[in-house]
Amino acid sequence: MEVVNPRAALLSNLEVLQLLRELEADHLASQKSALKIKKEDEQSGTQNPKNPVENVQVSENLRTIEVEAIQYLTAGYQPSLSLSEGGVEKLVKALAPFALTKAEKLQIVNLVPTEPVELYTIVEELEERLGDQMDAVLGVIRDSISAGGVPAESSTHAAPPSPQAMSEERLFLEEDDITWDYHNEQLFDDTGEGAGIEGDLEAEDN
Amino acid sequence: MFVLSIIKDTVAVKPHQFGIPADQALINEINTIYANKVLHDVGLCVAVFDLVEVGEGKVRYGDGCLWYKLVFRMVVFRPFVSEVLLAKVKSSDEDGIRLSVDFFDDIYIPLIYLPEPSAFDPNERAHFWLPSAADSETKPTVHDMLDSPTTDRMYIDAGEIVRVRVESDEFYDHEPGPPKALEGVRVAREQKKAPYTIVCSMVEQGLGPVSWWRNAEIEVMGDD
Numbered sequence: 001m002e003v004v005n006p007r008a009a010l011l012s013n014l015e016v017l018q019l020l021r022e023l024e025a026d027h028l029a030s031q032k033s034a035l036k037i038k039k040e041d042e043q044s045g046t047q048n049p050k051n052p053v054e055n056v057q058v059s060e061n062l063r064t065i066e067v068e069a070i071q072y073l074t075a076g077y078q079p080s081l082s083l084s085e086g087g088v089e090k091l092v093k094a095l096a097p098f099a100l101t102k103a104e105k106l107q108i109v110n111l112v113p114t115e116p117v118e119l120y121t122i123v124e125e126l127e128e129r130l131g132d133q134m135d136a137v138l139g140v141i142r143d144s145i146s147a148g149g150v151p152a153e154s155s156t157h158a159a160p161p162s163p164q165a166m167s168e169e170r171l172f173l174e175e176d177d178i179t180w181d182y183h184n185e186q187l188f189d190d191t192g193e194g195a196g197i198e199g200d201l202e203a204e205d206n
Numbered sequence: 207m208f209v210l211s212i213i214k215d216t217v218a219v220k221p222h223q224f225g226i227p228a229d230q231a232l233i234n235e236i237n238t239i240y241a242n243k244v245l246h247d248v249g250l251c252v253a254v255f256d257l258v259e260v261g262e263g264k265v266r267y268g269d270g271c272l273w274y275k276l277v278f279r280m281v282v283f284r285p286f287v288s289e290v291l292l293a294k295v296k297s298s299d300e301d302g303i304r305l306s307v308d309f310f311d312d313i314y315i316p317l318i319y320l321p322e323p324s325a326f327d328p329n330e331r332a333h334f335w336l337p338s339a340a341d342s343e344t345k346p347t348v349h350d351m352l353d354s355p356t357t358d359r360m361y362i363d364a365g366e367i368v369r370v371r372v373e374s375d376e377f378y379d380h381e382p383g384p385p386k387a388l389e390g391v392r393v394a395r396e397q398k399k400a401p402y403t404i405v406c407s408m409v410e411q412g413l414g415p416v417s418w419w420r421n422a423e424i425e426v427m428g429d430d
Contacts, residue, residue: 004212004277006248007284011208016252016281023253059238065252066241068309075308077292077367077416107290110207111369117419121290121369121412 010102012109013080014088017073020066027058079112082145091144098137099129114142207291210255211248211282215239218271219263229257232274240280242309244401246377249284250310283310285372285404292416293406295366298332303362305370305406312400319373319407321414325351327361334359335414360418362408367416370406377402 074081083091088109095105104123113119119138120126126134217239223231233254240251256279263272285291293305293313302320305313321335325348338358339346362368378399386393408414 002214003245003248004214006211006282007209008212008279009210011210011281013207016208019253019255019281058234059241061243062237062241062253064242065250065309069252072308079292103286103289111290111292115419117412118369121371121410124288 010106012088012106013073013078014083014109017070020070020073023062023066024070027063079114080110082112083109087144091141094140094144095137098133100137108141112141112145114138114145207283207285207289208252209249209282209284209286210279211245212258212277213240213245213248213280214275214277216273216275218269218273221270224272228263228272228274229260232257232260232276236276236278236280244377245282246379246401249282250402252281252283252309255279255281284375287372287374289372290413291370291372291406292367293370295362295364295368297364298326298362300326300328303333305368310402312403313370313406314403315370315406315408319405319409321408323351327352327359330361330363332361332363334361336360360415362415368408369413369416369419370408371410371413373405373407375402375404 072078091109092105095108100108100123107122108119111118111122113122116134116138119134123130130137215236217232217235219228219231219235223234236254241253242251244250257276258279259277261275263274265271266273291307291313293307296304296306296311298304302317303315304311305315307313320333323339323346324333324335326333334351336346336351336354336359339351339354378401380398380401412419
């Protein structure tokens with residue numbers, strides 16, 4: 001094992017939640033179909049030796065962290081839940097004119113500060129850097145909460161060939177759409193078959 | 207809180223998994239190896255994000271597995287220093303507070319990072335902050351604070367949601383050393399240290415239990 005880059009990009013809580021939920025849905029679906037095939041086999045009385053679906057065993061570790069992480073990310077106190085997919089994108093775009101760092105924007109998306117006190121903890125030297133703009137920033141954040149609920153659809157992107165399954169590819173595109181604003185400084189060098197995806201996205205975004 | 211790490215590894219697909227698509231089998235295999243484990247100096251692995259590069263599966267002498275050389279991206283829990291997190295108070299003791307984010311609970315607040323002045327109430331088994339004593343010139347002693355009226359105290363109870371700032375993180379690599387013996391008697395290994403711990407702070411305006419700051423105004427707050 002070799003760690004090529006321990007911190008290639010930052011992910012927001014919502015992105016992780018989306019990934020985990022898709023994993024969870026996949027597990028449930030495969031469990032269901034495994035059960036169904038088993039039932040059919042029993043009914044027809046034939047013993048189908050080793051069907052491939054049953055072989056997809058999910059490791060205990062993955063299930064544990066998946067369930068626990070979903071529990072944390074969907075807990076009632078998580079402020080980022082008040083934002084929708086589209087809300088995140090809009091929020092990051094709306095924050096662009098303010099001189100905020102990538103990490104600060106990430107935390108704003110994760111914690112959705114609506115009170116000045118909360119913003120103080122996230123943005124260093126808030127008064128010097130933003131001054132009168134603070135209310136504008138808070139206003140932008142509040143707007144994105146009430147404007148939430150518009151789903152982001154990235155189906156317009158021409159899907160380039162990729163080694164991943166369709167569902168994952170969709171996730172990949174959407175996530176990069178959103179994360180783009182904070183990890184564009186560290187360009188991820190895709191050397192695989194999906195090379196160039198992110199570059200294309202940037203061109204479309206701007 | 208979460209980052210993507212790029213990792214290179216060689217992974218075996220066992221013959222009974224040949225029936226399912228290779229990429230799915232590989233992702234399952236990587237998740238089995240990495241999920242919910244701490245990688246030294248990387249963080250706590252959550253799940254595979256995607257496969258970046260997959261080599262050709264090769265059969266080696268001696269087993270029937272297909273060995274793939276891969277590069278993949280992993281979702282890893284590794285909050286950066288100075289990041290603000292929401293966490294739940296798991297327990298409190300004389301040395302500080304332990305926090306949990308459900309899937310990870312080696313997050314600690316030592317005494318020096320508790321709001322000033324604060325003390326530990328052994329009856330309630332909880333730390334409390336005494337904002338009324340913050341204005342006085344002399345630093346109140348622990349004794350003074352424990353004599354204070356209970357209504358002035360702001361407790362940090364177990365189960366409460368707190369906002370904290372990450373101060374530092376530490377990895378500890380367990381090396382399987384030789385068995386220890388003391389006077390010819392084998393000594394049980396000492397309590398294992400957690401492989402990854404995060405130290406957080408509450409010493410700042412806006413940090414601490416979320417309920418403290420819900421309707422707070424900047425002007426009302428102590429320090430300046």
